[in-house]
Amino acid sequence: MKKEKIIKVGIMSKEAYKKRTIAIAKGEYIPKKDEPKVWFESLQSMAQVLSSQNQDLLKVIIEKQPQSLKELEELTGRAKPNLSRTLKTLEQYGIVELARVNNALV
Incomplete structure (x- = not known):
């Protein structure tokens, strides 16, 4: 089981973030x-990315540890395209890590 991690988040304008980077x-x-x-x-x-629906999704991922997008689709009842978009957004923020195994997103 992967260890849960606490992620510190901040609010910063795009321009300030660019200068910082x-x-x-x-x-x-x-x-x-x-x-x-x-x-x-x-x-x-932040509220959009960390919506209650997405928090529920993260709980399912932590608790059930699905091994594929298809399995996650079955566990959540969410459509695969919706899950894929959401997971890619969460990945951009470093909240989840995605990998391709045998051409499948996991």
Whole structure:
């Protein structure tokens, strides 16, 4: 069973995030260990990504540990295209990790 991890999130404008990223790449800024690893542009965008429906999805993933998108579809009753989009969004924020095994998303 994979260990649950706590993810610190922050709110930062796209422009400020871009400047921060450039400063990190140039070595001008070193992020502190306790700084958020996941950034959202607004509370609204965070609320959309971490909606109650998506939190329920994450609970199913943690508790049932499905081995395929098809299995997750069966466990949640959500359509495969919807799940795929949601999981890719969650992956962009570092909340889940996706992998392809035998051309299937897991």
